[in-house]
Every structure is written in structure tokens, then in C-alpha cells.
Amino acid sequence: MNDGDQTDPKIKAAFDAVHPDPDAPARTVAALVRRRSKDLLVPAWWTAGAGLAGFALAYFGQGAEMEATSAIADGTALLFGGLQ
Amino acid sequence: MLSKAGQGDERAFNTLVLRHSSFVHTIALRFTQNAADADEITQSVFWTLWRHAARWSRERARLRTWLYRVTVNRCIDHGRGKGRWRRLFRGGSPDVEPADPAPTAEARHGAKDDLSRVQAALLTLAPRQRMALFLVAYEGLSGADAAEAMGTSPGAVEQLLARARKRLRELTEGETT
Numbered sequence: 001m002n003d004g005d006q007t008d009p010k011i012k013a014a015f016d017a018v019h020p021d022p023d024a025p026a027r028t029v030a031a032l033v034r035r036r037s038k039d040l041l042v043p044a045w046w047t048a049g050a051g052l053a054g055f056a057l058a059y060f061g062q063g064a065e066m067e068a069t070s071a072i073a074d075g076t077a078l079l080f081g082g083l084q
Numbered sequence: 085m086l087s088k089a090g091q092g093d094e095r096a097f098n099t100l101v102l103r104h105s106s107f108v109h110t111i112a113l114r115f116t117q118n119a120a121d122a123d124e125i126t127q128s129v130f131w132t133l134w135r136h137a138a139r140w141s142r143e144r145a146r147l148r149t150w151l152y153r154v155t156v157n158r159c160i161d162h163g164r165g166k167g168r169w170r171r172l173f174r175g176g177s178p179d180v181e182p183a184d185p186a187p188t189a190e191a192r193h194g195a196k197d198d199l200s201r202v203q204a205a206l207l208t209l210a211p212r213q214r215m216a217l218f219l220v221a222y223e224g225l226s227g228a229d230a231a232e233a234m235g236t237s238p239g240a241v242e243q244l245l246a247r248a249r250k251r252l253r254e255l256t257e258g259e260t261t
Contacts, residue, residue: 008221011252014202015114015222024109024126025102031127032101032134036094 050076086147090137097137101130104147108155115159115218117207125158156215156233163211198256205255213248216241 054074085103088096108129112122132154206214212234219230220241227245231238 010198010202010256011206011217011221013199014206015218017199017203018113018117020106020110021113021119021122022106024113024123025105027123028105028109028126028130029098029101031123032130033094033098035127035131036134 047076086137089134090139092138097134100133104151105130107148108151111152111155112159114222115215116162117203121162125155125162128158129154153233153235156219157235160211160215160234163214201256202252205252208255209248209251213244213251216244217248217252220245
């Protein structure tokens, strides 16, 4: 591994030519906060969507006599069952 | 702090990020020479930490060591991913390990001095070769430590270094008149 003795100072200087960014930590925190909130939002949207789909099925489909609340519960359970 | 983050305490986790992300970002920036890529790698490393924080608090392993290893491997993966996209659009052999296709503007317009010539040449190296060089020549790690960080053998690191140095010599000496 010693054949680079002459070039290593140049390589070091080349890697060193970019300077650390003092704003990077704050930017990383902000990006992760956004990502976490998106992560929480996605299941919420899926749950709401499944509930609505269940409601629509019950209301317009064969099970029109089903109560809307149980349809929503069924839709949500279906979704989570499917996801697992 | 880590155990609090492991229990889902976002403020504790943010403090951890503020404390350690400079270190991760600087490695990624030096390796990629590109601020946007360094941001992406840093976020990905800390997202993984957030996902595994609960396990971390139990194991109490050394966080810095873990961050270092994950950052090194994310940098390599990032370079490889870019290479894959380039091959997809331009065609090319899947057997050849890709080089980072994103040289800086300076590199694209022709290096004028020694430093920028080496910088440009570094960016054309395959990601694993560049990382081996970064760890040994810049960070001053031994071959064995570099191998551990990269998840490979010391022999493989030696080979990567030899190929990287040969390629660098070809690129930098070829341009001198």
C-alpha cells in the first residue's frame, strides 16, 4: 500500500478542497422532521381512504343496508389486515 | 440521549442529529464533492438511525463507529446508484463497476491546475476505489480498519487502492504536457 506515498499529499489536498457546511446539521434536522411527518401522514390517508371506500361499498353496493359505521370499521380492518 | 430517541423522543433525536451530522455530512461531502449528494446521504444515514434507535438504546454500541460505517457504505451505494442510471441511459457493461458520473463544473470544463486535475480524476474512480483511497490516504486508516469500515477484506482494499492509484496516475499524468 505504499506506492502512493508521492501522490497521497495531492489526494489529501483534493479531498480537503471542499469545506464542511455549517448549515448542514440544521438542514438535516429539518429534512428529517418533514420525512417523519410524511411517514405519519401516509397511514392516516390510507385509513381515511379505506374507510371511505368501505362506506361507498356499503352505501351503493349490495350491502346498502349495512350501517355506515360498521362499513368504515370493516374497511379499515381490511386495509390493516392486507398490509400485515 | 440515544435511549430517549429510542423511545420516540423527537427532540432528543434532533439533538443527536445536530451533534453528529456535521461529521457524517463532511465525509459524504468530501467523498462526493457535491453538497446535494452529501445532504441526501446524511439524511439517509440519520433516517436509518431513527428507525433503529430503539434497538440502539438497548445495545449501547458505539454510535460514532456505527455512523462511520453506515456513512461509508451509503456513499458507495450512492455512487453505484448514479452509475446504474448512467448505464441505463447510455448503455454499457453491467460488469464494470461504475464511476461517479457527476463531476463538478470545474472538472467538466477541464482541470487547469494540479489540484483540480486530481479532484476531477478522483470523481472518475469507481466508488469503492475512491472510498478506499479516501479512508487510507485521507482519513489515515490502516488497510484493516478501512476494510472493516467498507465491510470487505484487507486484501480487497489493497487491490482497490492499487487500481485507484494506477488509474489516478494515468489520468493525471496523461494530461500533463
